[in-house]
Amino acid sequence: MTRAAAPTGTVDVAIIGAGPVGLFLAARLAEDGREVAVFERRNGPSGRTRAIGVHPPGLEAIARIDLADALRGDGLEVRQGTAWSARSGRPPRVLGRVDFASALPDPYRFVLTVPQPATEAHLEARLRRSAPEALHRGVRVVDWTVRPGADGEGGVELRTTGPGAPSEATARLLVACDGAASDVPARLGVLVRETPTGDAYLMADLAANDGPVAPDEDGASIVLHPRGVVEAFPLPGGRRRWVVGTDGRPAEADPELLARRIRERTGEVVDPGTATHPSSFEIRLRSTDRFGAGPVWLAGDAAHVVAPIGGQGMTLGWLGAETLAREAGAWLDGRRPLHEALRRYERAHRPRVRSATARAAWNVRVGRATRFPWLRDRFVRAWLAGGGADRLARTFAMRR
């Protein structure tokens, strides 16, 4: 295939949003020698930490832009997990353990925890190294228009606002990495399914304690209680992320309430005064039936949102971005028509989204409030003892 030259000033790929997926995609494309522009409405990093877990496939993706070691340097390697049964008024009992170190292949025999701001800082620094001018902070994309042309040749024109907004921005391909509230799918006429699951959680990062269900520095704990799950994940710097199921009802993002629920369900005493990033969220799944149309494509949460229980959304976004970068490159180089490149991106990435959605749905289901806790305990204990532990380790680590 041959392609007409792009108009002067046109970048290969413009990206809306400098979240972890937009930054990763930009760094990945820049690494391939593509000219990229990333527009982010926020002036600086958000500082909000949602994603803490980086799974082995995510580490492999990040290794391809030479960031795996830097991320490991800032993170904590979670090598084991324990499932507990708890009832109010009695100490929790171990149902079984999973051992990532023995169940996973080299080189990443663990799930890394790193606060999202640290991950984003590394990605941004990496992008600035290979494309110092690519990131435009404080610039909101307010509109875009696909110009006429066969096989996407006309490109996309963007309208932006903000202090550093360029007077004109055009790109051969536009990728929306603008998160779960993206309106790009709707504008493209792509079908978006939003599914509330009726599950709600309270979450915060707290100073680590050494109580019964969170004893190991490198261990995660899942506590099954009749009123709902309690989860504890170690973080670097002597902290721990706690997540508590709120019995289907959204609760106020109140560290005192979180600490009370943790104590009621596990006996663990945590200090709410040390809480950072308290939040309360309901799970809403989002999926799109296409990952783009013409020269406008979708990636990360703009394309798919899986339940954060099990925390796989960011890794999933990176894996999609890898595939997208490869297929976009094939089109940009004239090796494939646009519709074929998009179809190949969808075909390669859709199965990952399905698996991650199913895994996350399972995680949510197992932790729900139940009137039959003894039945669930019996099932989980038997399953973990009967060879399920290694499978669970691989499933949780996105290795199946």
Ligand SMILES: Cc1cc2nc3c(=O)[nH]c(=O)nc-3n(C[C@H](O)[C@H](O)[C@H](O)COP(=O)(O)OP(=O)(O)OC[C@H]3O[C@@H](n4cnc5c(N)ncnc54)[C@H](O)[C@@H]3O)c2cc1C
């Ligand atoms: C409670 C919680 C815990 C989670 N834990 C994990 C975990 O442990 N591991 C994991 O892998 N995933 C986890 N996730 C999921 C993960 O946070 C998301 O999948 C990930 O942040 C998606 O990244 P993104 O770049 O696609 O979108 P976002 O992070 O939402 O970034 C979108 C960016 O686009 C910008 N933007 C939006 N509109 C515009 C515009 N018009 N112009 C310019 N900029 C714009 C926004 O300001 C934002 O910076 C968790 C999610 C939640 C809610």
